[in-house]
Amino acid sequence: MVSSVGLVLHPTKLVDTSVDTVLEFARRHPLRVLARDTDRDRLPPGVSLVPPETFVSEAEALIALGGDGTMLGALRLTVGRPVPVLGVNHGNLGFLVEVAPAQLSAALSRLEEGDFTIEQHACLDVGALPIRYGFNDLVLGRAGRAGAISVDLTVNGLRYGYYRGDAVIVSTPTGSTAYNYAAGGPVLSPSSQAFVITPVAPMAGIGRPVVLGAGDRVTLSVAADSGPIAVDVDGIATGELAHGERVTASLRANAAQVVRLSADEHASRARIKLSLLDLPLRRDQLVELIPPELRRPHPPSLGD
Template sequence: MGLVVHPVRPVDSSVATILAFARRQAVRVLVREGDRQRVTGGVEFVADHEFVARVDAVVALGGDGTMLGAMRLMVDRPVPVLGVNHGTLGFLVEVAPARLAEALLRLTSGDFTIEQHGCLEVTAGQGPLETRFGFNDVVLGRAGRAGTVSVDLAVNDLGYGYYRGDAVVVATPTGSTAYNYAAGGPVLSPSSDAVVVTPVAPMSGISRSVVLGAQDQVRFSVAQDSTPVTVEIDGTAAGVLDPGDVLSASLRGEAAQVVRLSTDEHASRSRVKLSLLDLPLRPDQLLELIPPDLRRLT
């Protein structure tokens, strides 16, 4: 069992639960060298490449960011990843720390389902970026308030116009509820094989979201009149593109296996979280989001 932990949030109680479970069940726990200061005793510290090669499952302690990091880490060898919520509003993480012991037993006994997730495979062959992977989104933005991002769009090597504005967001269905949604883009069904491209504060060019298929390859060429373009992948800085640089993104299917212990409970929680994003619901629809044992109190 591999363990990935949030860099600063207190997760000691969950680590203790995992180590106690591992001793009882004769499970070996592997932790990356980079997390050595966060986990002590009862584990084997290994390099990242050895971690990826050896683990049969991964437990991520944190929020969605930690979960995404674990998924990116295992993109070349997907194994079941269980998220334990030590964050706030999480769409990916499912298990509360209080239910971790039960979840570990179900994980090791195979009593769970897998939710497949695709990711964006991002390359910049003529620029400074190596190949990266993003399960939420890729954002081409500006470094400061001055200037505008100006990029030409091509899909499957055919030109489709240009964007000029504050930023351009390329999102997966998983990431469509994040920056894409805040910028006015659509929420994509988690079951869809699609990518959405949404401009942020467009000044000219394409001004609406474009939804593309799973087989489409998107390419952005930075125009000569553009400010330098910062690239963020899943909220993490990935580099800067200058005029003339090209960035490509395509959807890589089944790149991560997310553990689901109860698909119905997860779907219900996701509806609650989506309602917090101001999706319009009638009073009776809001009532449906409240667990039955609490409805009598409303």
């Protein structure tokens, strides 16, 4: 049974309705609601404010109120002390978040009763960067429009070649449906314990995605002929790399726990979202994505 939950708020969107739902639930149950004191101006009375450095240690679960970006931020907070993280979708597509605001009260009841499953998520450990953990991806891209990037690839201490192009994406299975997918990279199963390096608009060197295993460690070193390189972790700018500098990445298994109330329904919704991003499905496969109560027969066409 969960007795305390921490709220992680979208940095700008109004999530007041969901905060009120959590507080209303807490008034009827022995549940402590806490948040970081940096969000004090956005929270009503009834929420316990704690310093950011003790936030996760005092919470038995987190509720991320926002979209996938907010969810990724919540997951990064829990590396080192994984606690269940429930995502409430105040965003758009939302591949990671499962619950709509109207479903939050029922979800809290199930969370309190322990009626949920845990989906383990791996992350990239990117070492000395300001943001150390990435649950989606690490991206080395052109800083502004100044020339192509050029980086050398080393895997487990062995040199494997180089990339020259617009960007290089190092992606987890979770992030494989994001920038990696848009750049032509493969979708990785969450159970694969693998990660993938995908070049964007390659001009020379390695031109195809490379899939690596959980025990591999990669180093990307900036070559002398490279233009300025900007580094992003989970879509957040974390600085630039100069000639001779490098970044390392390895996969950290079971780094965070995502709450799943219905894994099958979430997987079905994810298929719909991927189909909107041009995942090739046949007509009968598309029909499978529609809830049975919404389906209706259609007359055969000449193409059937």
